Amino acid sequence: MNLKDLLNLKKGDVISIVGAGGKTTFMYSLAEELRGENKVLVTTTTKIYMPHNKYYDFVAINKNNFNKYNYEKANGVYLYGSHLNEENKIIGLDTELLKAQLPYFDYVLVEADGSKRKSIKGWKDDEPVISKDTHKTIGILSIDALGKKVNTENIHRLCEFESITNSKENEIITEKQLTSLVFHNKGLFKDAIGEKVLFINKVDGKNELILAKRLAANILENNYNYVDKIIIGSLKNKQCQLVT
Template sequence: MDILMGFELVNPLSEMISFVGGGGKTTTMFSLATKLKEIDKKILVTTTTAIYYPSNNELFDEIFLTDQNDLKQLYSIKEGQIYLLGSSVSKEGKLLGVNPILLEEIYNMKIFDVILVEADGSKGRPIKAPAKHEPVVPPSTTKYIGVIGLDALFMEINSDIVHRIEEFTRIVEANIGDIIMPSTAARLITHPEGLFKNIPSSNCQGYVLLNKGEGEGFEAGREIIRLLEDNAPLFKRIIIGSMKYEKDIKFWRDFN
Protein backbone atom coordinates (compact mmCIF):
# COMPACT_ATOMS: atom_id res chain seq x y z
CA MET A 1 0.00 0.00 0.00
CA ASP A 2 1.14 3.53 -0.70
CA ILE A 3 2.86 5.27 2.23
CA LEU A 4 1.25 8.63 1.48
CA MET A 5 -2.22 7.08 1.39
CA GLY A 6 -1.57 5.35 4.68
CA PHE A 7 -0.78 8.61 6.45
CA GLU A 8 -3.38 10.57 4.46
CA LEU A 9 -0.79 12.75 2.75
CA VAL A 10 -1.72 12.28 -0.91
CA ASN A 11 -2.27 16.03 -1.34
CA PRO A 12 -0.96 17.67 1.83
CA LEU A 13 -1.29 21.36 2.51
CA SER A 14 0.29 22.98 5.57
CA GLU A 15 0.85 19.86 7.67
CA MET A 16 3.05 19.64 10.76
CA ILE A 17 3.68 15.98 11.59
CA SER A 18 5.32 14.97 14.88
CA PHE A 19 6.86 11.52 15.40
CA VAL A 20 7.17 10.04 18.90
CA GLY A 21 8.04 6.66 20.42
CA GLY A 22 10.71 4.26 19.17
CA GLY A 23 11.28 1.81 16.37
CA GLY A 24 12.22 3.84 13.30
CA LYS A 25 11.02 7.44 13.57
CA THR A 26 13.90 8.91 11.55
CA THR A 27 13.64 6.28 8.82
CA THR A 28 9.89 6.90 8.57
CA MET A 29 10.39 10.66 8.34
CA PHE A 30 12.82 10.40 5.45
CA SER A 31 10.71 7.74 3.70
CA LEU A 32 7.75 10.12 3.79
CA ALA A 33 9.93 13.05 2.74
CA THR A 34 11.22 11.14 -0.29
CA LYS A 35 7.68 10.24 -1.38
CA LEU A 36 6.52 13.82 -0.91
CA LYS A 37 9.43 15.07 -2.98
CA GLU A 38 8.26 12.86 -5.85
CA ILE A 39 5.00 14.83 -5.97
CA ASP A 40 6.84 18.18 -5.87
CA LYS A 41 6.01 19.16 -2.32
CA LYS A 42 8.09 21.55 -0.22
CA ILE A 43 9.29 19.56 2.78
CA LEU A 44 11.07 20.48 6.00
CA VAL A 45 12.62 17.71 8.13
CA THR A 46 13.64 18.73 11.64
CA THR A 47 13.71 17.73 15.30
CA THR A 48 13.00 19.15 18.74
CA THR A 49 15.41 16.62 20.28
CA ALA A 50 18.27 15.18 18.20
CA ILE A 51 18.68 12.83 15.26
CA TYR A 52 21.72 11.32 13.62
CA TYR A 53 22.87 13.48 10.75
CA PRO A 54 21.99 11.56 7.57
CA SER A 55 25.04 9.77 6.16
CA ASN A 56 23.37 9.77 2.75
CA ASN A 57 23.29 13.35 1.48
CA GLU A 58 20.81 12.28 -1.19
CA LEU A 59 18.14 12.21 1.53
CA PHE A 60 17.96 16.01 1.56
CA ASP A 61 18.72 18.93 -0.74
CA GLU A 62 19.80 21.67 1.66
CA ILE A 63 20.42 22.16 5.37
CA PHE A 64 19.71 25.19 7.54
CA LEU A 65 21.47 25.46 10.90
CA THR A 66 19.77 28.01 13.10
CA ASP A 67 17.81 28.30 16.31
CA GLN A 68 17.23 32.00 15.85
CA ASN A 69 14.37 34.04 14.46
CA ASP A 70 16.19 35.03 11.26
CA LEU A 71 14.07 33.01 8.87
CA LYS A 72 14.53 35.06 5.70
CA GLN A 73 16.58 32.27 4.10
CA LEU A 74 13.53 30.02 4.15
CA TYR A 75 11.71 32.17 1.62
CA SER A 76 14.03 30.87 -1.11
CA ILE A 77 12.78 27.28 -0.89
CA LYS A 78 11.66 25.43 -4.01
CA GLU A 79 9.09 22.80 -4.86
CA GLY A 80 10.21 19.18 -4.88
CA GLN A 81 12.98 19.81 -2.34
CA ILE A 82 13.75 18.40 1.10
CA TYR A 83 15.20 20.87 3.60
CA LEU A 84 16.85 19.81 6.85
CA LEU A 85 16.73 22.12 9.88
CA GLY A 86 18.66 21.91 13.14
CA SER A 87 20.33 24.21 15.62
CA SER A 88 23.80 22.67 15.08
CA VAL A 89 25.63 19.39 14.47
CA SER A 90 27.27 17.80 17.53
CA LYS A 91 30.72 16.20 17.70
CA GLU A 92 28.92 12.85 17.78
CA GLY A 93 27.36 13.59 14.41
CA LYS A 94 23.87 14.37 15.66
CA LEU A 95 21.66 17.10 14.27
CA LEU A 96 20.55 18.97 17.38
CA GLY A 97 16.99 20.13 17.73
CA VAL A 98 15.35 23.51 17.46
CA ASN A 99 12.94 25.22 19.82
CA PRO A 100 9.29 24.28 19.24
CA ILE A 101 8.47 28.00 19.30
CA LEU A 102 10.64 28.45 16.21
CA LEU A 103 8.76 25.64 14.47
CA GLU A 104 5.49 27.38 15.32
CA GLU A 105 6.78 30.50 13.56
CA ILE A 106 7.87 28.52 10.51
CA TYR A 107 4.55 26.69 10.37
CA ASN A 108 2.64 29.97 10.51
CA MET A 109 4.68 31.29 7.57
CA LYS A 110 2.86 28.68 5.41
CA ILE A 111 5.83 28.21 3.08
CA PHE A 112 6.23 24.43 3.53
CA ASP A 113 3.62 21.92 2.45
CA VAL A 114 4.79 19.47 5.12
CA ILE A 115 6.98 19.87 8.22
CA LEU A 116 8.21 16.53 9.61
CA VAL A 117 9.35 16.73 13.25
CA GLU A 118 11.11 14.07 15.29
CA ALA A 119 9.75 15.08 18.68
CA ASP A 120 11.06 12.25 20.85
CA GLY A 121 14.25 10.29 21.47
CA SER A 122 14.58 6.54 21.97
CA LYS A 123 18.35 5.83 21.80
CA GLY A 124 17.70 3.43 18.93
CA ARG A 125 15.46 1.17 21.03
CA PRO A 126 12.35 -0.27 19.38
CA ILE A 127 9.99 0.68 22.20
CA LYS A 128 9.88 3.33 24.90
CA ALA A 129 7.75 5.20 27.38
CA PRO A 130 8.08 8.97 27.73
CA ALA A 131 9.85 10.66 30.62
CA LYS A 132 8.21 13.60 32.37
CA HIS A 133 9.68 16.11 29.90
CA GLU A 134 8.87 14.05 26.80
CA PRO A 135 7.83 14.20 24.03
CA VAL A 136 8.53 17.76 22.84
CA VAL A 137 5.61 18.27 20.46
CA PRO A 138 4.94 21.61 18.73
CA PRO A 139 1.40 22.81 19.60
CA SER A 140 0.44 23.29 15.94
CA THR A 141 1.04 19.62 15.13
CA THR A 142 -1.67 18.40 12.75
CA LYS A 143 -0.70 14.71 12.69
CA TYR A 144 0.84 12.88 15.67
CA ILE A 145 2.44 9.54 14.81
CA GLY A 146 3.31 7.20 17.66
CA VAL A 147 5.83 4.53 16.60
CA ILE A 148 6.49 1.08 18.06
CA GLY A 149 9.01 -1.36 16.60
CA LEU A 150 7.42 -4.79 16.36
CA ASP A 151 10.84 -6.37 16.85
CA ALA A 152 10.35 -5.57 20.55
CA LEU A 153 7.51 -8.09 20.75
CA PHE A 154 8.26 -11.37 22.56
CA MET A 155 11.57 -9.96 23.85
CA GLU A 156 12.46 -9.51 27.52
CA ILE A 157 12.03 -6.10 29.08
CA ASN A 158 15.60 -4.88 29.46
CA SER A 159 17.63 -1.77 28.66
CA ASP A 160 18.70 -3.13 25.27
CA ILE A 161 15.09 -3.25 24.09
CA VAL A 162 13.30 -0.58 26.11
CA HIS A 163 14.15 3.11 26.50
CA ARG A 164 13.01 4.73 29.77
CA ILE A 165 12.61 1.33 31.35
CA GLU A 166 11.36 2.59 34.73
CA GLU A 167 8.58 4.60 33.13
CA PHE A 168 7.79 1.72 30.78
CA THR A 169 7.38 -0.94 33.48
CA ARG A 170 5.18 1.39 35.53
CA ILE A 171 2.91 2.26 32.61
CA VAL A 172 2.48 -1.27 31.26
CA GLU A 173 2.35 -2.84 34.75
CA ALA A 174 5.23 -5.25 34.16
CA ASN A 175 8.64 -6.05 35.59
CA ILE A 176 12.14 -6.10 34.16
CA GLY A 177 12.65 -9.52 32.61
CA ASP A 178 8.99 -9.99 31.66
CA ILE A 179 8.19 -10.72 28.02
CA ILE A 180 6.78 -7.89 25.90
CA MET A 181 3.48 -9.21 24.58
CA PRO A 182 0.94 -7.62 22.20
CA SER A 183 -1.08 -6.73 25.31
CA THR A 184 1.97 -4.86 26.66
CA ALA A 185 2.12 -2.71 23.53
CA ALA A 186 -1.65 -2.14 23.69
CA ARG A 187 -1.34 -0.82 27.26
CA LEU A 188 1.47 1.51 26.22
CA ILE A 189 -0.67 2.87 23.39
CA THR A 190 -3.79 3.51 25.49
CA HIS A 191 -2.27 4.68 28.80
CA PRO A 192 -2.65 8.46 29.42
CA GLU A 193 1.10 8.71 30.06
CA GLY A 194 2.02 6.38 27.22
CA LEU A 195 2.46 6.76 23.49
CA PHE A 196 -0.05 9.60 23.10
CA LYS A 197 0.92 11.49 26.23
CA ASN A 198 1.40 14.95 24.69
CA ILE A 199 -0.87 14.84 21.66
CA PRO A 200 -2.31 18.35 21.10
CA SER A 201 -5.94 18.39 22.17
CA SER A 202 -7.45 20.06 19.11
CA ASN A 203 -7.12 19.84 15.32
CA CYS A 204 -4.62 16.98 15.53
CA GLN A 205 -5.09 13.47 14.17
CA GLY A 206 -3.38 10.58 15.92
CA TYR A 207 -1.82 7.59 14.15
CA VAL A 208 -0.06 4.49 15.45
CA LEU A 209 2.73 3.06 13.30
CA LEU A 210 3.62 -0.52 14.16
CA ASN A 211 6.91 -0.57 12.30
CA LYS A 212 9.11 -3.51 11.26
CA GLY A 213 6.02 -5.46 10.29
CA GLU A 214 7.84 -7.83 7.99
CA GLY A 215 7.76 -11.58 8.74
CA GLU A 216 6.34 -12.61 12.11
CA GLY A 217 5.98 -8.98 13.12
CA PHE A 218 2.90 -8.66 10.92
CA GLU A 219 0.83 -11.13 12.93
CA ALA A 220 1.96 -9.51 16.17
CA GLY A 221 0.76 -6.19 14.79
CA ARG A 222 -2.63 -7.66 13.88
CA GLU A 223 -2.98 -8.97 17.43
CA ILE A 224 -2.30 -5.49 18.84
CA ILE A 225 -5.02 -4.08 16.59
CA ARG A 226 -7.46 -6.76 17.78
CA LEU A 227 -6.75 -5.88 21.41
CA LEU A 228 -7.46 -2.20 20.74
CA GLU A 229 -10.81 -2.74 19.03
CA ASP A 230 -12.85 -2.31 22.22
CA ASN A 231 -10.99 0.79 23.43
CA ALA A 232 -11.95 4.40 22.86
CA PRO A 233 -8.75 5.31 21.02
CA LEU A 234 -6.82 8.54 20.95
CA PHE A 235 -5.89 7.86 17.35
CA LYS A 236 -7.61 7.78 13.99
CA ARG A 237 -5.69 4.96 12.33
CA ILE A 238 -3.28 2.17 13.23
CA ILE A 239 -0.80 1.15 10.55
CA ILE A 240 1.46 -1.88 10.16
CA GLY A 241 4.46 -1.03 8.02
CA SER A 242 8.03 -1.85 7.09
CA MET A 243 9.68 1.53 6.65
CA LYS A 244 13.30 0.41 6.28
CA TYR A 245 13.37 -2.92 4.46
CA GLU A 246 10.19 -3.01 2.40
CA LYS A 247 9.47 0.75 2.47
CA ASP A 248 5.80 -0.04 2.42
CA ILE A 249 2.61 -0.13 4.44
CA LYS A 250 1.21 -3.62 4.81
CA PHE A 251 -2.12 -2.97 6.53
CA TRP A 252 -4.12 -0.28 8.25
CA ARG A 253 -7.29 -0.10 10.31
CA ASP A 254 -9.37 3.02 10.95
CA PHE A 255 -10.81 3.55 14.42
CA ASN A 256 -12.71 6.83 14.03
Protein backbone atom coordinates in the same frame (compact mmCIF):
# COMPACT_ATOMS: atom_id res chain seq x y z
CA MET B 1 -0.29 1.89 -0.48
CA ASN B 2 2.15 4.69 0.23
CA LEU B 3 2.30 6.57 3.52
CA LYS B 4 1.08 9.93 2.25
CA ASP B 5 -2.17 8.41 0.94
CA LEU B 6 -2.75 6.25 4.02
CA LEU B 7 -2.28 9.33 6.20
CA ASN B 8 -4.59 11.41 3.99
CA LEU B 9 -2.20 14.36 4.11
CA LYS B 10 -3.19 17.87 3.18
CA LYS B 11 -0.89 20.74 2.25
CA GLY B 12 0.13 22.66 5.32
CA ASP B 13 0.09 19.60 7.57
CA VAL B 14 2.54 19.45 10.46
CA ILE B 15 3.37 15.84 11.42
CA SER B 16 4.95 15.02 14.80
CA ILE B 17 6.49 11.56 15.17
CA VAL B 18 6.92 9.87 18.56
CA GLY B 19 7.73 6.44 19.96
CA ALA B 20 10.54 4.02 19.13
CA GLY B 21 11.53 1.53 16.47
CA GLY B 22 11.53 3.59 13.30
CA LYS B 23 10.77 7.29 13.87
CA THR B 24 13.64 8.61 11.77
CA THR B 25 13.06 6.08 9.00
CA PHE B 26 9.37 6.99 8.97
CA MET B 27 10.18 10.69 8.69
CA TYR B 28 12.58 10.28 5.77
CA SER B 29 10.34 7.71 4.03
CA LEU B 30 7.41 10.12 4.12
CA ALA B 31 9.64 13.02 3.05
CA GLU B 32 10.82 10.99 0.05
CA GLU B 33 7.21 10.41 -1.05
CA LEU B 34 6.47 14.15 -0.84
CA ARG B 35 9.81 15.34 -2.20
CA GLY B 36 9.22 15.74 -5.92
CA GLU B 37 6.20 18.03 -5.92
CA ASN B 38 6.47 19.80 -2.58
CA LYS B 39 8.69 21.86 -0.36
CA VAL B 40 9.15 19.67 2.72
CA LEU B 41 10.80 20.58 6.03
CA VAL B 42 12.28 17.77 8.14
CA THR B 43 13.52 18.66 11.60
CA THR B 44 13.37 17.70 15.26
CA THR B 45 12.38 19.21 18.58
CA THR B 46 14.87 16.86 20.30
CA LYS B 47 17.97 15.60 18.48
CA ILE B 48 18.73 13.24 15.61
CA TYR B 49 21.86 11.99 13.89
CA MET B 50 23.00 13.91 10.85
CA PRO B 51 21.69 11.80 7.94
CA HIS B 52 23.34 10.81 4.68
CA ASN B 53 22.94 13.57 2.13
CA LYS B 54 20.68 11.39 -0.03
CA TYR B 55 17.86 12.13 2.41
CA TYR B 56 17.78 15.89 1.86
CA ASP B 57 18.28 18.51 -0.83
CA PHE B 58 19.05 21.55 1.32
CA VAL B 59 20.42 21.83 4.85
CA ALA B 60 20.61 24.70 7.35
CA ILE B 61 22.15 23.90 10.72
CA ASN B 62 21.92 27.36 12.23
CA LYS B 63 18.83 29.53 12.62
CA ASN B 64 20.65 32.42 10.97
CA ASN B 65 20.62 30.44 7.73
CA PHE B 66 16.92 29.57 7.74
CA ASN B 67 15.72 32.65 5.87
CA LYS B 68 17.97 31.84 2.94
CA TYR B 69 16.02 28.61 2.38
CA ASN B 70 12.61 29.78 3.60
CA TYR B 71 12.39 31.95 0.50
CA GLU B 72 13.82 29.28 -1.80
CA LYS B 73 11.17 28.22 -4.33
CA ALA B 74 12.59 24.83 -5.28
CA ASN B 75 10.74 21.69 -4.22
CA GLY B 76 12.65 19.13 -2.18
CA VAL B 77 13.54 18.14 1.35
CA TYR B 78 14.93 20.86 3.63
CA LEU B 79 16.74 19.75 6.78
CA TYR B 80 16.86 22.31 9.61
CA GLY B 81 18.60 22.23 12.98
CA SER B 82 19.93 24.65 15.57
CA HIS B 83 23.44 23.19 15.62
CA LEU B 84 25.46 19.96 15.56
CA ASN B 85 26.81 18.54 18.80
CA GLU B 86 29.98 16.55 19.38
CA GLU B 87 28.16 13.28 18.55
CA ASN B 88 27.24 14.60 15.07
CA LYS B 89 23.64 14.93 16.22
CA ILE B 90 21.41 17.72 15.03
CA ILE B 91 20.06 19.68 17.98
CA GLY B 92 16.54 20.60 17.07
CA LEU B 93 14.31 23.66 17.10
CA ASP B 94 12.25 24.77 20.06
CA THR B 95 8.54 24.95 19.30
CA GLU B 96 8.48 28.74 18.86
CA LEU B 97 11.38 28.68 16.39
CA LEU B 98 9.66 25.82 14.55
CA LYS B 99 6.41 27.78 14.37
CA ALA B 100 8.18 30.65 12.62
CA GLN B 101 9.24 28.32 9.77
CA LEU B 102 5.83 26.76 9.08
CA PRO B 103 4.48 29.28 6.52
CA TYR B 104 7.35 28.55 4.12
CA PHE B 105 6.73 24.82 3.60
CA ASP B 106 4.05 22.61 2.10
CA TYR B 107 4.63 19.90 4.73
CA VAL B 108 6.56 19.85 7.99
CA LEU B 109 7.78 16.54 9.47
CA VAL B 110 9.11 16.64 13.04
CA GLU B 111 10.82 13.93 15.04
CA ALA B 112 9.47 14.89 18.46
CA ASP B 113 10.80 12.10 20.65
CA GLY B 114 14.04 10.32 21.49
CA SER B 115 14.66 6.60 22.02
CA LYS B 116 18.43 6.09 21.59
CA ARG B 117 17.73 3.51 18.86
CA LYS B 118 16.03 1.13 21.32
CA SER B 119 13.06 -1.03 20.32
CA ILE B 120 10.64 0.59 22.77
CA LYS B 121 10.55 3.24 25.46
CA GLY B 122 8.88 4.91 28.42
CA TRP B 123 8.46 8.68 28.82
CA LYS B 124 9.68 11.27 31.27
CA ASP B 125 7.42 14.20 32.16
CA ASP B 126 9.16 16.59 29.75
CA GLU B 127 8.89 14.39 26.64
CA PRO B 128 7.90 14.17 23.88
CA VAL B 129 8.18 17.76 22.65
CA ILE B 130 5.19 18.26 20.35
CA SER B 131 4.42 21.51 18.55
CA LYS B 132 0.97 22.96 19.28
CA ASP B 133 0.61 23.41 15.51
CA THR B 134 0.68 19.64 14.91
CA HIS B 135 -2.13 18.20 12.79
CA LYS B 136 -1.22 14.51 13.17
CA THR B 137 0.79 12.72 15.86
CA ILE B 138 2.29 9.48 14.57
CA GLY B 139 3.06 6.94 17.30
CA ILE B 140 5.66 4.38 16.20
CA LEU B 141 5.50 0.94 17.79
CA SER B 142 7.84 -1.81 16.60
CA ILE B 143 6.43 -5.33 16.47
CA ASP B 144 9.92 -6.70 17.07
CA ALA B 145 9.62 -5.57 20.71
CA LEU B 146 7.34 -8.56 21.33
CA GLY B 147 9.23 -11.37 23.04
CA LYS B 148 12.17 -9.21 24.09
CA LYS B 149 13.15 -8.84 27.72
CA VAL B 150 12.25 -5.87 29.83
CA ASN B 151 15.74 -4.45 30.36
CA THR B 152 17.91 -1.46 29.51
CA GLU B 153 19.32 -3.16 26.42
CA ASN B 154 15.91 -3.15 24.76
CA ILE B 155 14.08 -0.28 26.46
CA HIS B 156 14.82 3.43 26.67
CA ARG B 157 13.68 4.82 30.02
CA LEU B 158 13.22 1.43 31.68
CA CYS B 159 11.74 2.70 34.94
CA GLU B 160 9.09 4.74 33.14
CA PHE B 161 8.24 1.79 30.87
CA GLU B 162 7.83 -0.49 33.89
CA SER B 163 5.52 2.01 35.55
CA ILE B 164 3.37 2.55 32.45
CA THR B 165 3.00 -1.16 31.60
CA ASN B 166 3.09 -2.59 35.13
CA SER B 167 6.15 -4.64 34.12
CA LYS B 168 9.14 -5.96 36.01
CA GLU B 169 12.72 -6.22 34.84
CA ASN B 170 13.56 -9.37 32.84
CA GLU B 171 9.93 -10.17 32.10
CA ILE B 172 9.09 -10.84 28.45
CA ILE B 173 7.33 -8.04 26.57
CA THR B 174 3.83 -9.18 25.61
CA GLU B 175 0.91 -7.94 23.53
CA LYS B 176 -0.77 -6.83 26.77
CA GLN B 177 2.13 -4.53 27.59
CA LEU B 178 2.20 -3.02 24.10
CA THR B 179 -1.54 -2.39 24.28
CA SER B 180 -1.20 -0.67 27.65
CA LEU B 181 1.62 1.44 26.22
CA VAL B 182 -0.75 2.71 23.51
CA PHE B 183 -3.62 3.61 25.83
CA HIS B 184 -1.90 4.81 29.00
CA ASN B 185 -2.11 8.56 29.61
CA LYS B 186 1.68 8.61 30.06
CA GLY B 187 2.27 6.26 27.14
CA LEU B 188 2.78 6.46 23.39
CA PHE B 189 0.28 9.26 22.75
CA LYS B 190 1.18 11.30 25.83
CA ASP B 191 0.76 14.99 24.89
CA ALA B 192 -0.41 14.05 21.37
CA ILE B 193 -2.03 16.82 19.34
CA GLY B 194 -4.38 16.39 16.39
CA GLU B 195 -5.17 13.04 14.81
CA LYS B 196 -3.54 10.10 16.57
CA VAL B 197 -2.10 7.55 14.13
CA LEU B 198 -0.52 4.31 15.36
CA PHE B 199 2.12 2.92 13.00
CA ILE B 200 3.18 -0.65 13.79
CA ASN B 201 6.58 -1.05 12.15
CA LYS B 202 8.95 -3.89 11.22
CA VAL B 203 6.18 -6.09 9.85
CA ASP B 204 8.79 -7.64 7.56
CA GLY B 205 7.43 -11.18 7.11
CA LYS B 206 4.43 -13.50 7.57
CA ASN B 207 5.00 -14.12 11.28
CA GLU B 208 5.30 -10.41 12.00
CA LEU B 209 2.15 -9.77 9.96
CA ILE B 210 0.18 -12.24 12.07
CA LEU B 211 1.44 -10.66 15.29
CA ALA B 212 0.81 -7.10 14.07
CA LYS B 213 -2.74 -7.85 12.93
CA ARG B 214 -3.51 -9.53 16.25
CA LEU B 215 -2.11 -6.58 18.18
CA ALA B 216 -4.03 -4.11 16.01
CA ALA B 217 -7.27 -6.07 16.47
CA ASN B 218 -6.82 -6.02 20.24
CA ILE B 219 -6.19 -2.26 20.20
CA LEU B 220 -9.26 -1.64 18.03
CA GLU B 221 -11.40 -3.78 20.32
CA ASN B 222 -10.46 -1.56 23.26
CA ASN B 223 -10.12 1.69 21.38
CA TYR B 224 -13.30 3.75 21.96
CA ASN B 225 -12.10 6.35 19.44
CA TYR B 226 -8.83 7.03 21.25
CA VAL B 227 -6.60 6.10 18.29
CA ASP B 228 -7.90 7.55 15.03
CA LYS B 229 -6.05 5.25 12.61
CA ILE B 230 -3.81 2.17 12.68
CA ILE B 231 -1.31 1.44 9.92
CA ILE B 232 0.89 -1.64 9.89
CA GLY B 233 3.85 -2.16 7.64
CA SER B 234 7.52 -2.47 6.90
CA LEU B 235 9.40 0.74 6.26
CA LYS B 236 12.33 -1.39 5.13
CA ASN B 237 10.23 -3.15 2.49
CA LYS B 238 8.12 -0.05 1.70
CA GLN B 239 4.88 -1.95 2.31
CA CYS B 240 2.07 -0.51 4.43
CA GLN B 241 -1.63 -1.12 4.94
CA LEU B 242 -4.49 0.41 6.87
CA VAL B 243 -6.12 -1.74 9.55
CA THR B 244 -9.89 -1.36 9.80
